[in-house]
Amino acid sequence: MKKDPSDYTPGERKFADLVKAVKAGKPNAAIYRKNSAVTEVGDFVIGLTYNIDLQRYSCSAIEIDGIRHNDPCRWDKEGGALDDAVSDLVLKSVNDGVRTI
Numbered sequence: 001m002k003k004d005p006s007d008y009t010p011g012e013r014k015f016a017d018l019v020k021a022v023k024a025g026k027p028n029a030a031i032y033r034k035n036s037a038v039t040e041v042g043d044f045v046i047g048l049t050y051n052i053d054l055q056r057y058s059c060s061a062i063e064i065d066g067i068r069h070n071d072p073c074r075w076d077k078e079g080g081a082l083d084d085a086v087s088d089l090v091l092k093s094v095n096d097g098v099r100t101i
Contacts, residue, residue, distance in 0.1 A: 009042030010066035015093060034095045041087040045073070049099045056082065057089060057098075 008016065015038045021029035037045040039062075046068070047060030057075040061068055074082040079089035 011044030012042040037093040
């Protein structure tokens with residue numbers, strides 16, 4: 001069942017706005033969207049990359065309840081959180097063009 005937009009967390013709202021901006025053709029929105037995602041609890045992931053050798057995702061920052069934390073976080077290739085401070089990654093929110101290293 002899809003979540004009602006009025007119940008979105010700040011991170012989910014930011015992610016939804018970013019998807020709308022990409023669809024509207026806003027400058028740089030597609031690049032920003034490529035390296036963004038959202039977690040299952042609605043935190044906004046910034047600077048997402050996928051490491052081919054380690055087979056895991058990592059990010060440079062995360063917004064929790066609208067507050068940016070410049071702490072790197074990690075998830076396995078199935079989106080399971082490898083750090084206690086974050087929840088699992090919603091793999092459907094990960095862009096096919098996510099930066100790989």
